[in-house]
Amino acid sequence: MMTRPLMPSDNSLSFRDIILLHAVVFIVVLQSHGVYSDLVCSRGPIAALVGDDVILPCRLEPSIRADSMTVVWTKPGLDPKYVHVHEDGRLVYQSQHPSYYYRTRLFVDELKNGNVSMKIMKVKVSDGGEYKCLIPSIKKEDYIQLIVGSVSTPIITVISNMSGRATLSCESRGWYPEPEVLWLDAEGNLLSAGPPETVRGPDHLYTVSSRVTVDKRHNNSFTCRVQQNNIHQTREAHIHVPDYFIVDSTELVDFWWLIFIAVLVVPLCILCCCRVHSKKCVCPNHQVLALSLQSSGGSMFGCIRAPQKKQKKKNTIIGKHT
Known part of the structure; x- marks a missing residue:
C-alpha cells in the first residue's frame, strides 16, 4: 500500500517565520x-x-x-x-x-x-x-x-552739568552672572561710555555701574540697559533730563554777562552820576551814601544812618571841701 507524503498544513509556521518570531521576542525582552x-x-x-x-x-x-x-x-x-x-x-x-x-x-x-x-x-x-x-x-x-x-532694575541719576553737557550715572545691584551695561539715546542709538565698574559681593552677586556724558542733541531722553545674554535677561531704566539741567554754553555766557552788568556796571554808572551831580548825592545830616545788594541779584545806592560813636562817660568824684 502506498503512503502519501505529509504536507505542511496551512496553519503551520515556516522555519523563517519561527526565526523572525524569536528575534522579535528577543528584542522586546532586551528593550x-x-x-x-x-x-x-x-x-x-x-x-x-x-x-x-x-x-x-x-x-x-x-x-x-x-x-x-x-x-x-x-x-x-x-x-x-x-x-x-x-x-x-x-x-x-x-x-x-x-x-x-x-x-x-x-x-x-x-x-x-x-x-x-x-x-x-x-x-x-x-x-x-x-x-x-x-x-x-x-x-x-x-x-x-x-x-x-539674578537680576535687578538699574537706577539713573544726574551727577553734574557743565558747558551744555550732563553726566549721568547708572547703577544696578544683585546680578549673576556678570552683566554688561549699555547707554542709548532717544532713537535707540548706542552712546559712547567708559568701561563699567563691577564689584562682586560676598553673596556672589555683581554690582555694576557706568557713567556717560551727554548733550542736548540727543533730545534729553536716555536709556540705561543692563543685560545678561546667558540667561536671556534685560532690565532698563529711562530718564528725561530737563532743559535747565543741560544749559547750552552760549546761554551760560549770556547769563554771566547779565550778572556782571547787574552787579558791577550798574552801580559804577550810578557812582559816576553822583560825582557829576554831587548835589543829588548829598545825604541828610548823620547819613552816608552806601551800596546795598538786593535779594533779586541787583544792587542800588541809598542813604543810611551812620553809626554813632559811643561816648565814654566821665566818672566824677564829688568830695567835701573843708
Missing part, C-alpha cells in the same frame, strides 16, 4: 531591560532665576518603565555628590547633599513613561553648574547644564 533605550537630557543649558523653580528634563528613549529602577542625580564637585537618589519608590535622604534638603523631587507618576526629570525648588546661585543623571541598572547616564541668574 524591556533598557538595552535599546538611551537616557537623553536637554542638549542646551537650562536657565533659571534665583528663587524660581526649575525642571532639568531627562527621559528614556524609546520610552520604558523606570518606576522600578534606581534613578540617581549627582553634581560633580559636591561632597557628597548626590543631589537626589530615588530607590524603591522613594527618596533616599541619607545620601542627599544638605544644601538640597526638601528642594528636589522626581515626577513619580511619570516614571512609568520613562520620564526621570528632576525639579529643583527655590533655586540658589550655588545650584548652577553641571548635573549628571544616572540609571545604574541599565548603565545609562547623561549630563545637563543649569545656569542660575
Whole structure:
C-alpha cells in the first residue's frame, strides 16, 4: 500500500517565520531591560532665576518603565555628590547633599513613561553648574547644564552739568552672572561710555555701574540697559533730563554777562552820576551814601544812618571841701 507524503498544513509556521518570531521576542525582552533605550537630557543649558523653580528634563528613549529602577542625580564637585537618589519608590535622604534638603523631587507618576526629570525648588546661585543623571541598572547616564541668574532694575541719576553737557550715572545691584551695561539715546542709538565698574559681593552677586556724558542733541531722553545674554535677561531704566539741567554754553555766557552788568556796571554808572551831580548825592545830616545788594541779584545806592560813636562817660568824684 502506498503512503502519501505529509504536507505542511496551512496553519503551520515556516522555519523563517519561527526565526523572525524569536528575534522579535528577543528584542522586546532586551528593550524591556533598557538595552535599546538611551537616557537623553536637554542638549542646551537650562536657565533659571534665583528663587524660581526649575525642571532639568531627562527621559528614556524609546520610552520604558523606570518606576522600578534606581534613578540617581549627582553634581560633580559636591561632597557628597548626590543631589537626589530615588530607590524603591522613594527618596533616599541619607545620601542627599544638605544644601538640597526638601528642594528636589522626581515626577513619580511619570516614571512609568520613562520620564526621570528632576525639579529643583527655590533655586540658589550655588545650584548652577553641571548635573549628571544616572540609571545604574541599565548603565545609562547623561549630563545637563543649569545656569542660575539674578537680576535687578538699574537706577539713573544726574551727577553734574557743565558747558551744555550732563553726566549721568547708572547703577544696578544683585546680578549673576556678570552683566554688561549699555547707554542709548532717544532713537535707540548706542552712546559712547567708559568701561563699567563691577564689584562682586560676598553673596556672589555683581554690582555694576557706568557713567556717560551727554548733550542736548540727543533730545534729553536716555536709556540705561543692563543685560545678561546667558540667561536671556534685560532690565532698563529711562530718564528725561530737563532743559535747565543741560544749559547750552552760549546761554551760560549770556547769563554771566547779565550778572556782571547787574552787579558791577550798574552801580559804577550810578557812582559816576553822583560825582557829576554831587548835589543829588548829598545825604541828610548823620547819613552816608552806601551800596546795598538786593535779594533779586541787583544792587542800588541809598542813604543810611551812620553809626554813632559811643561816648565814654566821665566818672566824677564829688568830695567835701573843708
